[in-house]
Amino acid sequence: MTDIHLGLPLPRRVYAIIAVFCGSMVLSMDIAIAAVVLPTIAEQLNISDAKAVIFVTLYQLILAMTLLPLSALANRLGMRKLYCLGLLLHAAGGLLILTTESYTAALMARSLQAIGTAAGLSVAIGLVRYIYPSQHLGKGMSLNTVANAGGTSLAPAIGGYLAASVDWRWVFCAIVPLSAIALAMFKTIPKPEIHPGRFDGKGSLLCALSIGAIIIGVELAVHGGQVLAGALTAALGLAVGYWFVRHELAVENPVLPLDMLANPKLSLALLANFLATLAGMLIILYLPFYLQNSLGYGPSQVGSVLAIYATASLLFAPTSGYLSDKVSIELLCSLGMLVSLVGLCLMIFAPQEMSLANITWRLWLIGAGVGMFFSPNARMIIGSVALARSAAAASLITTGRTLGQTAGASCVAVLLVLQLSGGPAPFILAAVLVVATLIITLTRPR
CATH class of the missing domain: 1.20.1250.20 (MFS general substrate transporter like domains)
Structure with a gap:
């Protein structure tokens, strides 16, 4: 182990564990909860099944594109601040979905939730490192795994129940109370030192473009049936990825x-x-x-x-x-x-x-x-x-x-x-x- 860390003192450690556990469960549940209500969304918004699936694919795309850039931003903004900001954005997106009547508006609100999830997940595991003493880090990793796996497992059941009992829009904000618990304890969450230095904006853009193009290319080829267009898009993503790596080698605070x-x-x-x-x-x-x-x-x-x-x-x-x-x-x-x-x-x-x-x-x-x-x-x-x-x-x-x-x-x-x-x-x-x-x-x- 590179550093010996004593972790947070008790009882603050307990409250921080609860805060990060609740937040991680919210974010992991949100990744899986949408799939169960896709047929309902398609029916009530009068859209095709393929358009409804975009609620999932766009979410995953934004998540993959922004995780690394947001992690780099955490070193300048602060891990605790970014984690709490992620929970706030996620909750705001869920509440906005409650007020939407159109497919486009709901999709935009869902995209906001994806950015919030990426912000939280980009630092959640890192925060665990600061909560636990070095000799108990494995215990911390196991609780984080339980939060993620538990959230993913509970999501379909909760989503299905809500979709059958109330309006489908409630599925996307039903877990906001867990976010509220985490945010209420935000002062107990570790506040690691902020590292000065310029944020690599160009690298963040290249990272997002590269990952996004590769995923979109695969989606076009596999799900859209457009093999040639998909291959060209993925190839463009790989080319941007090469440019991205070359750029990262020359900067002081790289995204990657x-x-x-x-x-x-x-x-x-x-x-x-x-x-x-x-x-x-x-x-x-x-x-x-x-x-x-x-x-x-x-x-x-x-x-x-x-x-x-x-x-x-x-x-x-x-x-x-x-x-x-x-x-x-x-x-x-x-x-x-x-x-x-x-x-x-x-x-x-x-x-x-x-x-x-x-x-x-x-x-x-x-x-x-x-x-x-x-x-x-x-x-x-x-x-x-x-x-x-x-x-x-x-x-x-x-x-x-x-x-x-x-x-x-x-x-x-x-x-x-x-x-x-x-x-x-x-x-x-x-x-x-x-x-x-x-x-x-x-x-x-x-």
């Missing part, structure tokens, strides 16, 4: 922390974070199609299975994070990937006709392994950098997860187009990604 990426230990851990997220997203998005279309289970049964999968991750994440303060991180991450691989192999070679119970315990293994992996891996990344670089490291973790989620959605779409979603192909692809993550974990420098 290239020195971290040059460290094999950190870069490989970040790659493992991306691949594991991609594998997990592939499973989560594929399961409803597999269970409902291939095995004939109803929506309620599908929901129960997904909840059990998420519960396995929630149960094992805090245990693994706690143990990462005491035992080898590589051992915990490797064990997690091995458990997931066993579950995936059991699904690949499972009989065509399976009971729900036989499916559930196999998926439980996959979810448990995923939960075991993320907390220790995040602890290693955050704990390996200087305290002042925590925000930058946090943004790399969050950006990697966001890109992994986006890539996972695109992979499922490709499998559906190729009509490979009825067999074991998605599980085989997920197993390959898990094996790659395991190899990286075992071979990266100690």
Whole structure:
């Protein structure tokens, strides 16, 4: 560990934990909560299903484009200030949606929420580093993982209930009370020192343009059916990305922390974070199609299975994070990937006709392994950098997860187009990604 940090004194530490936990849960819930009300939005606003999906795709696009620039801004503005500003923007966007009557206005308000989410997530993991003593950082990472996984798991149920009970607009501001709790405790949140220096505006613009063009290109090719236009747009994004990296090498306070990426230990851990997220997203998005279309289970049964999968991750994440303060991180991450691989192999070679119970315990293994992996891996990344670089490291973790989620959605779409979603192909692809993550974990420098 680069720095020895004593953390916040008690009882302030407890209040800060509550504030960051509530805020992280809000932001993670908001990422997943929109999907369940898309059909309702399409019906009530009299728009096509494709236009309704833009509520999700635009949100994810803004998130991916702004995480790194906002993290760089945190060093000039202050991590606590940016975190609270993110919660305020998110809440303001939700309240604005309540007053909207048109599709365009609702989309603009949703975009404001995306910027708020990016601002909060860009520093949330970094703030955890300042809350906990160095020797308990794994415990902090596990609670952050629980907040993120819990928010993602609860979002569909809460969104579905609200969409059925009240106006769909309430779905986007129903979690504002959690933001209010976090904001009410803002003085307990750590206030790391602000680092003077010029904000890299050009680098931020190039970063956003590069990531945005690549994602839009993939979306055009996969979802829009415009392969040539998508390839050209993605190629333009790569060209801008090259320009971006060249620019970052010449500035004093870069948006992209290239020195971290040059460290094999950190870069490989970040790659493992991306691949594991991609594998997990592939499973989560594929399961409803597999269970409902291939095995004939109803929506309620599908929901129960997904909840059990998420519960396995929630149960094992805090245990693994706690143990990462005491035992080898590589051992915990490797064990997690091995458990997931066993579950995936059991699904690949499972009989065509399976009971729900036989499916559930196999998926439980996959979810448990995923939960075991993320907390220790995040602890290693955050704990390996200087305290002042925590925000930058946090943004790399969050950006990697966001890109992994986006890539996972695109992979499922490709499998559906190729009509490979009825067999074991998605599980085989997920197993390959898990094996790659395991190899990286075992071979990266100690």
